[in-house]
Amino acid sequence: MANIISDETIDYVGILAKLELSEEEKEQAKKDMGSMLDYIDKLSELDTEGVEPMSHVFHVSNVFREDVVTNGDDREAILKNAPEEKDGMFVVPRTFE
Template structure:
């Protein structure tokens, strides 16, 4: 059941992925993802009826801990990597 990756689908994936491809990248990306899906479709040969999906390999239980602060205030260290900052805060474009 190969899915066609067309311009419309590519736009949709761009929205989901927060990516904006250049005009010259678009055709090749459609083809590449299309080829990968065609290849991935091989899995359809496998009968997985009634099989439980396996997410975690090692059986585990939820890990609980006290909500205690263990680190120091590292605000300056965190902010050091920000591409734009002002008065100890991140600067982002206007959102509303």
């Protein structure tokens, strides 16, 4: 099953991708896109009866953890490393005049 990709489609995809393609590159892109669409057509022939839809090949569970503070407020210990401190903050040199 050969998918025919038009010049207009290649031009439009080039605009979306912000690409300037030569005529040779456009022809190659047409072939490549056609091959991809042929492969997708081939995949649609597979019998997926009874196969649950999924978003990942492997089982993915919630990887997020509760946001729990574990180190507390170590402001005093942190400020001991500061060369200079004022009102509980680091004092740094000005970066502009």
